[in-house]
Amino acid sequence: MYETMSEIERKYDGEWVFMTHCQKGEHHQIIGGVVAAHSKDKSLILDLWGKGHESKVFFRYVGSLPEGTSLLL
Amino acid sequence: MELLNFSRISGLLYVTIELWSPIENNFREMFIMLDTGASITTISRMILLRLGYSAGGKITTITTGSGQETVAVYSIPKVKIGLTELTDVEVYAHDFPEESYVDGVLGMNILENFNFAVNLDENIIKLERRSAYA
Numbered sequence: 583m584y585e586t587m588s589e590i591e592r593k594y595d596g597e598w599v600f601m602t603h604c605q606k607g608e609h610h611q612i613i614g615g616v617v618a619a620h621s622k623d624k625s626l627i628l629d630l631w632g633k634g635h636e637s638k639v640f641f642r643y644v645g646s647l648p649e650g651t652s653l654l655l
Numbered sequence: 656m657e658l659l660n661f662s663r664i665s666g667l668l669y670v671t672i673e674l675w676s677p678i679e680n681n682f683r684e685m686f687i688m689l690d691t692g693a694s695i696t697t698i699s700r701m702i703l704l705r706l707g708y709s710a711g712g713k714i715t716t717i718t719t720g721s722g723q724e725t726v727a728v729y730s731i732p733k734v735k736i737g738l739t740e741l742t743d744v745e746v747y748a749h750d751f752p753e754e755s756y757v758d759g760v761l762g763m764n765i766l767e768n769f770n771f772a773v774n775l776d777e778n779i780i781k782l783e784r785r786s787a788y789a
Contacts, residue, residue, distance in 0.1 A: 638684065641686075642686040653665070
């Protein structure tokens with residue numbers, strides 16, 4: 583079932599998501615797709631993303647960094 | 656001039672770019688952190704491997720906030736930022752800590768192709784190709 587990115591962010595907060603049949607908005611962002619898998623384990627998601635797919639696919643972490651965490655890269 | 660949407664996650668800016676995948680002979684979207692503090696765009700080894708890039712080429716040393724590390728250097732034949740396609744883009748292969756939830760940083764070697772302005776109210780970056788880099 584197609585879901586918007588906002589819906590996906592709400593539903594799978596704190597997880598990695600793998601999406602197929604993705605759509606892009608006019609400013610080149612992924613605006614939605616079908617969540618084919620979701621997990622707190624990134625390696626499972628990455629393995630799925632790495633396989634061949636006929637539709638546009640995408641994966642990312644949805645959610646914020648854990649509280650109290652800051653990034654300096 | 657074109658517009659690129661970004662997401663803000665814990666205050667940091669993430670954009671979606673397209674990387675050429677030799678395995679698929681097509682572009683693949685990647686969610687990547689915009690980092691003007693990075694000289695060279697850096698992508699995790701796992702991502703590059705799955706796109707079809709293999710190690711065995713040039714190695715270099717990078718200096719990070721926590722010291723120096725050795726990384727492999729790759730040339731990505733095509734990278735798309737919005738509608739702009741850049742060719743033969745150098746990227747470093749480097750894994751980021753799991754706790755960062757990051758797989759790559761979009762560094763100045765790509766960003767310097769553009770004059771860019773970030774609008775935090777609208778979550779939009781205005782990109783204008785620089786004539787010297789066109």
